[in-house]
Amino acid sequence: MKDLILTPFAPNLVESTRSIGYSFETALADIIDNSISNFANRVDVKFSNTDTPYVAVIDNGIGMSTDELEKAMRYGSSSSLEKRGETDLGRFGLGLKMASMSQCRKLTVITKHKGKISAATWDLDYIYQTEDWTLKRYTQVEISNLRFSSSLDNYDTGTIVLWENLDRISESPKDFDKEFNEKLNFADKHLALVFHRFLENKLFRQHFELFFNNRPVEPIDPYLLSNKATQPLEEETLFINQIPIKIKPYITPYISKLSAKERQMLNEYKDLNLKQGLYIYRNNRLIIWGKWFRLLSDGELKRLAKVRIDLPNKIDTYWKIDVKKSSAQIPSMIKEQLKQIVLRVVGKSERVYRYRGRKVTQDSYLHIWNKIEHREKMQYLVNRDIPIFKALQDSLNEEQYKLLDGFIKSIEDNFPYSAVYYDLAQDEQFEDKILEIEQVYEIAKNTIDTLASNKDEQIKHLKMLSSIDMFQKYPEVIQMLKEELVQSE
Numbered sequence: 001m002k003d004l005i006l007t008p009f010a011p012n013l014v015e016s017t018r019s020i021g022y023s024f025e026t027a028l029a030d031i032i033d034n035s036i037s038n039f040a041n042r043v044d045v046k047f048s049n050t051d052t053p054y055v056a057v058i059d060n061g062i063g064m065s066t067d068e069l070e071k072a073m074r075y076g077s078s079s080s081l082e083k084r085g086e087t088d089l090g091r092f093g094l095g096l097k098m099a100s101m102s103q104c105r106k107l108t109v110i111t112k113h114k115g116k117i118s119a120a121t122w123d124l125d126y127i128y129q130t131e132d133w134t135l136k137r138y139t140q141v142e143i144s145n146l147r148f149s150s151s152l153d154n155y156d157t158g159t160i161v162l163w164e165n166l167d168r169i170s171e172s173p174k175d176f177d178k179e180f181n182e183k184l185n186f187a188d189k190h191l192a193l194v195f196h197r198f199l200e201n202k203l204f205r206q207h208f209e210l211f212f213n214n215r216p217v218e219p220i221d222p223y224l225l226s227n228k229a230t231q232p233l234e235e236e237t238l239f240i241n242q243i244p245i246k247i248k249p250y251i252t253p254y255i256s257k258l259s260a261k262e263r264q265m266l267n268e269y270k271d272l273n274l275k276q277g278l279y280i281y282r283n284n285r286l287i288i289w290g291k292w293f294r295l296l297s298d299g300e301l302k303r304l305a306k307v308r309i310d311l312p313n314k315i316d317t318y319w320k321i322d323v324k325k326s327s328a329q330i331p332s333m334i335k336e337q338l339k340q341i342v343l344r345v346v347g348k349s350e351r352v353y354r355y356r357g358r359k360v361t362q363d364s365y366l367h368i369w370n371k372i373e374h375r376e377k378m379q380y381l382v383n384r385d386i387p388i389f390k391a392l393q394d395s396l397n398e399e400q401y402k403l404l405d406g407f408i409k410s411i412e413d414n415f416p417y418s419a420v421y422y423d424l425a426q427d428e429q430f431e432d433k434i435l436e437i438e439q440v441y442e443i444a445k446n447t448i449d450t451l452a453s454n455k456d457e458q459i460k461h462l463k464m465l466s467s468i469d470m471f472q473k474y475p476e477v478i479q480m481l482k483e484e485l486v487q488s489e
């Protein structure tokens with residue numbers, strides 16, 4: 001047997017890695033991850049859409065020696081299996097290169113360490129020309145002529161990551177300026193959210209200041225902690241191989257409890273998807289948010305619940321965090337425990353959202369309509385806890401549920417109180433039972449079949465149906481289904 005070393009053909013491999021799926025904002029966040037990992041307390045994002053557009057990330061971190069720079073420029077410079085520093089935000093040793101090259105054809109890194117400046121460039125066009133992994137390195141004179149090299153003069157140590165030949169910003173040159181500005185505007189907000197914990201706490205040991213063309217970027221707090229109506233719930237801890245995962249739920253305020261400034265802020269940042277769900281952090285850096293990961297259906301009533309999950313970087317493989325740090329999966333070993341935590345939080349969220357008023361009717365029955373006292377006025381609202389509604393809700397996707405919810409709200413808002421009151425005052429007679437037995441049977445049968453597939457669970461749901469005021473008018477239907485379930489034994 002003979003071994004053959006097959007080195008990947010540089011032009012083809014580099015080009016293919018450009019399409020791994022980085023967006024402009026996630027690529028920029030990856031570069032800033034490196035700044036934080038290198039203990040920067042100031043990061044400046046500089047950009048211009050002039051004749052030679054560029055984006056530069058300048059930090060005052062510890063910098064790199066020439067050997068360290070060359071290692072950092074190597075694809076796969078570190079292994080995801082290596083033991084990492086507790087504050088390290090990297091994973092595969094690919095982020096600097098792949099994130100940068102996903103947006104530009106020319107990546108230059110200039111770094112200062114112990115008074116010495118080093119620089120190197122990956123240039124896709126030069127790689128194509130040489131047909132090899134040809135990294136450009138520079139003399140001190142050449143470095144002094146590189147764009148932004150003088151930006152390190154005021155720092156003892158630091159690093160500049162410069163993107164040029166930005167060929168992925170726009171498909172059409174005539175749209176470049178518009179799309180460049182749009183991407184930068186969204187990246188501004190994205191970074192303010194992703195790094196909010198680093199930006200907001202000046203006592204945090206990894207606190208840093210972020211600037212966009214000299215303008216400070218203010219953190220975006222997804223939990224509205226400055227609002228007194230936000231309810232932080234008790235923190236819980238789950239473990240994977242004795243490594244703790246911190247779970248901190250929040251019930252965010254109902255819209256009437258928000259200030260005009262907060263409502264304006266949420267509207268301004270609506271494209272960030274700051275909705276209910278899990279907010280997963282890796283070493284305090286937000287990586288995924290606003291999703292339930294199929295722990296439960298994404299119904300409207302959960303919109304007040306946000307669950308913060310803090311992961312250390314020691315368990316990346318269990319969460320299947322990708323190179324872009326923008327996707328993950330919940331490990332099966334803690335999924336059920338996490339689901340129970342989420343269900344408890346959601347229950348509290350639903351009570352805050354749904355029962356802003358006091359439920360007046362207190363008895364052992366379930367009512368289709370709940371009579372609610374709100375601000376000393378009465379209102380009738382559809383009871384969304386009944387099995388029929390839950391079965392329907394579980395069968396819909398999020399967009400379909402929004403349509404259903406909007407329809408029910410329109411019914412509730414247009415309940416004909418005055419007409420009913422007038423008719424009752426005139427002693428008008430109402431038809432109490434308008435459905436045929438067959439129709440009621442079909443409703444009940446479809447409900448229990450949807451909610452459960454085994455007989456024991458169906459019997460339990462049938463018992464619940466029998467306590468709903470609607471089915472108390474049709475006891476023969478409940479009896480029919482009881483007999484069917486008994487005969488199926």
